[in-house]
Structures are given as C-alpha cells and as structure tokens.
Amino acid sequence: MSSSGDCGCSKTVESHSREALVDLIVREVSLVLQAKRAGRSSVMDAGSRKIPLGVSNRHIHLTAATFRRLFGEKTAFEQMRPLYQPGEFASKHTLTIVGPKLRSIPGVRILGPLRRYDQVEVSLTDAVFLGIDPPVVNSGSLGDAAPLTLVGPGGSVYIEKCAIIASRHIHMTNSDAGRLGVKDGDRCSVRVTGEKSTVFENVLIRTNDNWLLQIHLDTDDANAANIREETFVEFLGKM
Numbered sequence: 033m034s035s036s037g038d039c040g041c042s043k044t045v046e047s048h049s050r051e052a053l054v055d056l057i058v059r060e061v062s063l064v065l066q067a068k069r070a071g072r073s074s075v076m077d078a079g080s081r082k083i084p085l086g087v088s089n090r091h092i093h094l095t096a097a098t099f100r101r102l103f104g105e106k107t108a109f110e111q112m113r114p115l116y117q118p119g120e121f122a123s124k125h126t127l128t129i130v131g132p133k134l135r136s137i138p139g140v141r142i143l144g145p146l147r148r149y150d151q152v153e154v155s156l157t158d159a160v161f162l163g164i165d166p167p168v169v170n171s172g173s174l175g176d177a178a179p180l181t182l183v184g185p186g187g188s189v190y191i192e193k194c195a196i197i198a199s200r201h202i203h204m205t206n207s208d209a210g211r212l213g214v215k216d217g218d219r220c221s222v223r224v225t226g227e228k229s230t231v232f233e234n235v236l237i238r239t240n241d242n243w244l245l246q247i248h249l250d251t252d253d254a255n256a257a258n259i260r261e262e263t264f265v266e267f268l269g270k271m
C-alpha cells in the first residue's frame with residue numbers, strides 16, 4: 033500500500049483514494065499514542081517550543097436537525113474514526129457542497145460530535161472554485177459567513193450563513209498557555225522551517241484543558257509552506 037505521506041502530492045484528501053484515508057487513520061492513531069506516551073502536555077517539553085501540526089481539509093459541522101434533513105429520520109450519526117483532539121471524530125457521512133454558480137465539491141466529510149450550528153470550513157482555493165467569499169474567522173463566528181447548499185442522500189438544504197475560512201489556531205491547555213506566556217484569544221506567530229520556510233502570524237490561541245497541543249492550518253497554508261502532518265512548527269511568541 034502506498035502512503036500519502038510518501039507520494040509527495042499536494043492534492044486534497046478527496047483526490048486521494050481510500051488508501052490515503054487509511055494512511056491518515058494510521059497517522060492519527062500513532063500521533064495519539066505518541067502523545068499519550070509522552071503525557072499530554074509534555075508533547076512540548078520545557079524549553080521546547082515545538083507544536084505538532086494538524087492540517088485541516090475542508091469539512092462540515094452540523095446540527096442534529098440539519099443532519100436529519102439531509103440524511104432522513106432513520107439514519108444515525110455514526111463515527112468512522114477518532115480525531116487527534118479528544119472527543120472529536122470523523123463521521124461516516126459526507127455531503128456535496130454547492131456554490132451559487134452551481135459548482136460543487138463532493139465527498140466533504142462531516143466531523144462530530146453534532147453541534148449547535150451548521151458550519152462549512154473551506155480553504156480560499158475551495159471558495160474561489162465555489163464562487164463564494166467567506167470571511168477568515170474563528171470557528172462558530174458565522175455572522176458574515178457565506179452561503180452554500182448542502183446536498184445529502186435524503187435531501188438538500190440552502191444555508192445562507194455557513195461557509196468560513198477558519199482562522200489559523202493552536203489548541204492547548206491552560207497550562208501550555210501559561211508556559212508559552214499566552215492566554216485564550218491571543219494572537220501569536222509561528223515559524224515553519226524547510227524549503228519553503230514561512231512565518232505564520234495572526235495565529236489564534238484557543239484553550240481548553242481537554243485539548244492536546246496542536247496547531248491547525250488549512251490546506252492552503254500548509255501547501256504554501258510545503259508541509260504535511262507529522263511535522264512541527266516553532267512557537268515564536270505573542271504578537
């Protein structure tokens with residue numbers, strides 16, 4: 033079986049086959065095991081400012097009501113695999129997202145658990161393709177979000193405010209935040225080394241004591257810096 037980590041291709045998860053998905057699962061599980069072995073917060077040892085990278089492909093969060101409208105009353109919302117952050121998971125379910133020019137992207141995965149709002153997180157590349165102009169905001173800030181139609185096996189729903197480009201952000205515990213000299217809501221910068229070394233600014237700090245230390249970049253940011261998962265970024269400090 034070929035590994036998506038070895039193929040050197042910058043395609044999105046969708047363009048890859050099921051094999052890539054299996055590789056992704058293996059990678060996620062090994063990261064969780066590594067983190068568990070190291071003890072949650074000590075992924076970043078004292079003195080080390082390395083933060084593990086997670087690359088977020090386009091994905092969807094739904095309310096239970098919207099899920100029922102798209103999949104019918106009889107379909108249960110089911111987990112496919114756990115994600116790195118405790119309690120979060122990739123569900124078995126995908127949707128097609130359709131923009132105002134009727135351009136569509138199929139196979140966009142719904143992440144669980146179900147939420148109190150409907151939200152589609154896309155990259156700017158996706159947005160340009162779909163013909164929408166979503167704001168760059170923190171997850172859940174949907175006041176200026178862009179419209180999309182979601183199409184599932186049981187129906188379709190037009191949602192006037194659902195599409196956003198998620199702000200770059202770092203998940204961490206309050207104890208990690210204390211060690212790094214930041215607090216929830218702060219903005220910081222991080223450095224990526226390598227052939228396409230880059231400094232990312234305006235990275236939002238998000239704290240929750242259940243979270244594992246991890247930076248989330250979307251596929252546009254990760255591709256711009258030529259980085260994949262299984263890599264670390266260096267924390268530079270508060271802006």
Ligand SMILES: [Zn+2]
Pocket residue numbers: 201203248
């Ligand atoms: Zn995140």
